[in-house]
Amino acid sequence: MVELLHRSELMKRAREVTLLSSGSREKFKSRTSQNYPMLKEALWLHPPAPFLLPHKVEVSTEINGYMVSKNTLVMVNVWLR
Structure with a gap:
């Protein structure tokens, strides 16, 4: 709109x-x-819904300075850039 x-x-x-x-x-x-x-x-x-489907982290990794453990469910907000 x-x-x-x-x-x-x-x-x-x-x-x-x-x-x-x-x-x-x-x-x-x-x-x-x-x-x-x-x-x-x-x-x-x-998009009408801000979040994509949850993703499961397969390997421990670092995202934007944050440690994300293996098997953590991560939700991505597509409205944030």
């Missing part, structure tokens, strides 16, 4: 397509195919 707010012409087009295609599923799919790449990119840049 942040990306759409910065590009008002895309926001307007996405809104028009959504309003015009409300009703049948086929109509919605045919009209949103133009917006699919934009939606996919927006979700890639701003």
Whole structure:
């Protein structure tokens, strides 16, 4: 949504397509195919869930100065950079 707010012409087009295609599923799919790449990119840049699936550390290692022991479950927050 942040990306759409910065590009008002895309926001307007996405809104028009959504309003015009409300009703049948086929109509919605045919009209949103133009917006699919934009939606996919927006979700890639701003995922709805901040954490990836947990990963199990296979070998003791150091991450950013912290020791992480073998078999520790690590969760990665993709919103932190």
